[in-house]
Amino acid sequence: MRDVVIAGIGQIPVGEHWDLSLRTMAARAMLAAIKDGGGMKPQAMYIGNFLSPVLSHQENLGALLTDNAGLTGIEAFTVEAAGASGGAALRVGVNAVASGFIDCALVLGVEKITDMVGSEVEAAVAQSSDYDYEAMTGLSSAGQAALLMQRYLYEYNPPREAFGEFALIAHANGANNPNAFFRKAISREAYASAGMVSDPVNMFDMGPYADGAAAVLLTARDTAPKDLPHPLVRVSGSSVVIDTLALHDRPNPLAFDAACQSVERACSQAGIMPGDVDLFEVCDAFSIYALLSLEAAGLARHGEGWKMAVNGELSINGKLPILTMGGCKARGNPLGAVGVYQAVEAVQQLRGQAGRNQVKDARRALIQSLGGPASTAAAHILERLD
Amino acid sequence: MRDVVIAGIGQIPVGEHWDLSLRTMAARAMLAAIKDGGGMKPQAMYIGNFLSPVLSHQENLGALLTDNAGLTGIEAFTVEAAGASGGAALRVGVNAVASGFIDCALVLGVEKITDMVGSEVEAAVAQSSDYDYEAMTGLSSAGQAALLMQRYLYEYNPPREAFGEFALIAHANGANNPNAFFRKAISREAYASAGMVSDPVNMFDMGPYADGAAAVLLTARDTAPKDLPHPLVRVSGSSVVIDTLALHDRPNPLAFDAACQSVERACSQAGIMPGDVDLFEVCDAFSIYALLSLEAAGLARHGEGWKMAVNGELSINGKLPILTMGGCKARGNPLGAVGVYQAVEAVQQLRGQAGRNQVKDARRALIQSLGGPASTAAAHILERLD
Structure with missing residues (x-):
């Protein structure tokens, strides 16, 4: 198993991005992480996303988001585990690099929520619980x-x-x-x-649902270029x-x-x-x-x-x-x-x-x-x- | 990188399973694959699914499907790439075992479709294309x-x-x-x-959307038990x-x-x-x-x-x-x-x-x-x- 390191990071501010589409938010975080990682080209991207199928009517994000950011032809797909989707996507990226299949992978977390009204969002978020026995009630x-x-x-x-x-x-x-x-x-x-x-639970006991996109660029410690701009994080x-x-x-x-x-x-x-x-x-x-x-x-x-x-x-x-x-x-x-x-x-x-x-x-x-x-x-x- | 083999397989008939829930369909395929693989206990399950968020209002399938089948406490999440979700989940399973993180993993493909009427299904399937530019029209x-x-x-x-x-x-x-x-x-x-x-495209140029669940049990070639019931497939x-x-x-x-x-x-x-x-x-x-x-x-x-x-x-x-x-x-x-x-x-x-x-x-x-x-x-x- 190879040591996996984070060589680049990127994010956009979290907030209400009514002027940015899902694909644009994603591209900004992805390209920021690639730039921060010294321009290494990823061979794969794993996407943590929870609500795009319900709130944006969009699946198959792998093809959409890589192509839109100019990375057509790499490996890409979505990893979903509700609020843990981003963490699970990171896990997939770590496995892909650790196994030796992939030398450089982007892990993207992206969510577009605030275009929808609160009740729609609450119903969608409830899909993280047992629909038949919890959300349904x-x-x-x-x-x-x-x-x-x-x-x-x-x-x-x-x-x-x-x-x-x-x-x-x-x-x-x-x-x-x-x-x-x-x-x-x-x-x-x-x-x-x-x-x-x-x-x-009062208003301050709860984090506000918001739009955001963040990305990390993973690579293998033993094959990472020596001249990367930032200290590596294992x-x-x-x-x-x-x-x-x-x-x-x-x-x-x-x-x-x-x-x-x-x-x-x-x-x-x-x-x-x-x-x-x-x-x-x-x-x-x-x-x-x-x-x-x-x-x-x-x-x-x-x-x-x-x-x-x-x-x-x-x-x-x-x-x-x-x-x-x-x-x-x-x-x-x-x-x-x-x-x-x-x-x-x-x-x-x-x-x-x-x-x-x-x-x-x-x-x-x-x-x-x-x-x-x-x-x-x-x-x-x-x-x-x- | 370790050699990855398929030690067990399971499936339910593909069809209109109006009498079976998503979780029951999944459990049948999962348990069949485990049994076929000589009873090896998986440490992880990767789920290929496309339409559950839209048609079943259910995400976070990792927790739902593993717990329901008695596998609580393992690693599990969904992998989505529209019609390629099952293939992408297999890819995630292969990486997890190849890396050495996981010795035995289930890869499950599950889809529950026919509870919904055709127009709802067509709209959901269209989420595999570019919603803003294709499905929307x-x-x-x-x-x-x-x-x-x-x-x-x-x-x-x-x-x-x-x-x-x-x-x-x-x-x-x-x-x-x-x-x-x-x-x-x-x-x-x-x-x-x-x-x-x-x-x-006529009726016979198109496969009918249908319910189904299938699973394969992956393990590493070098750590696989010697007394497995079936020949291994690498x-x-x-x-x-x-x-x-x-x-x-x-x-x-x-x-x-x-x-x-x-x-x-x-x-x-x-x-x-x-x-x-x-x-x-x-x-x-x-x-x-x-x-x-x-x-x-x-x-x-x-x-x-x-x-x-x-x-x-x-x-x-x-x-x-x-x-x-x-x-x-x-x-x-x-x-x-x-x-x-x-x-x-x-x-x-x-x-x-x-x-x-x-x-x-x-x-x-x-x-x-x-x-x-x-x-x-x-x-x-x-x-x-x-």
Whole structure:
């Protein structure tokens, strides 16, 4: 198995891109990643996308997006795992390069959401849950998160306002990320008075669905050109793990088994413990997801993850910074593209390109994206090489 | 890179499965493949599916289908490339095992179509073409095939009835396949009097969209148990290649460049020429596609592929049998599952399990699935090992 490295990164700002088509958004991120990687020509592109079949009536994105960006004739197709699509696409890219079949691959995450009205988007996002037993009854993604958050409050009785710390961290970091949807810090008062989405999930407990495209350029460490413009980042752990799709099928819905296993497998490959990373790009589609993911990763005991946020451990200068460029809450949640945004942002950190959000001496990052309520979890360990 | 072999195969009959859900169809094929492979437990499953997001309102199939079949906790996600989804999923499985990350993987192709009425299905299938420029104007998949067939008739002036030979071959072979949708040979008279779908494509120039699920169990040759129940089949070549998505972007729409390149790359990996295979499971979603694929593979000159059919070269006892279990025309066209059905059928041939359709001394097969009008092409070379 060959060592796989990230040689280039590209992204467009996350937001409401009513003036950009899906193909144009994708091309900008793809070409940015190729340029950033010194112009290496990819032989393959793997696309993380969740909602194009439903919201854009467009499948077969491999042909559309590569051809549109001038890469006709390469290998390309879509990888779908709901909100973990980007992470799963990265996994496919890592396997393709590790196997020796492909020397240079683009991994693209792209999602075009905001052309549609909210109710259409909510119905589409609900396709990440069990349609016959959950979505069909009207249970939305926010509704699922609310059930989990309610259960957490019942089981562990944390202070309600503790959840707000995740939004505060995200917004504090998003304020300094030029590619973030929301670039403004928020106050505890703002969180406390936020409107309810699905009780107890309020507006700040949920990342806004937004358009976005991000890409990373993968290559093999042993065949990478010596004169690449940026330090290489090695993908030293890679995993995708699934849990039951439906929440009601889980013995303990607060356990997030797939999130747990995906971190264990990625860390085991990298030969590290989860606590050995310098930052953790966790999935905060909902604040309760970020909290449960920290506990699932073994970084806090069950029922105590919120204390890490309250104690300041998760801020940029804390023990284990999370959501360092704003996360789903402030950078925005471009669903199937999230896993690739996380990779791009982690590489920025590992290269020392994160500006005012720079995590000091960051050399190793864990990134994790979730599809559905952690029904699918994709985790990767990224390490700076030099 | 490790050698990858197919150790198990499973399928359900292709047809109108109004009594089976997507998850049940999938489970039957998955468990059949595991059983056929001596009970090896897969660590991963890659799912070829095209229309579930649109027709079943269900994404995140990795979690749904593995959990439902009792495989919770493994790696799983969907791979989408329209009609080439199954072939692309096989490609992902091959990379995962070749890289050494995964020792045993299921590749599943599943499609549930016939619960919906024809117009909904046609609109969904059109998502495999360029929505903004083709589908939006009302151009359907059959319409695209008709444009290509019309052009072929104009450029090369073959006898119109020559196209019927592809349907005759498919139906002759489907008649002996217990898993085929249509198990009845057809006559030249039936073809000549068939109703028109999209002039000049008639009812017999087009495979019927149908429900289906098929699976193959992959493992590494060097770690495969020695006591497996069936001879191993090696995947000695694997490729996915894309062309422009839209027909109007191609210098020569009759060239099927992706189909050509995908065969070249798979054959080059296997160290063979396309003519060295004993059978070719070609994509006959439309008869013109089968014809153009033969020409693209270099098996006939441009404008002359139909002669192979007319001369009997493509029948079971001919020089290069195609559609040996009925192809899309008679086995049925379960779109995103086609590539996996082809793999299953090719393994049946290579093991000598093809019954009355057995290709004599078959040791090497080429399979190729297409997404859109060969916008994406997936090709694999399968070889019997012992």
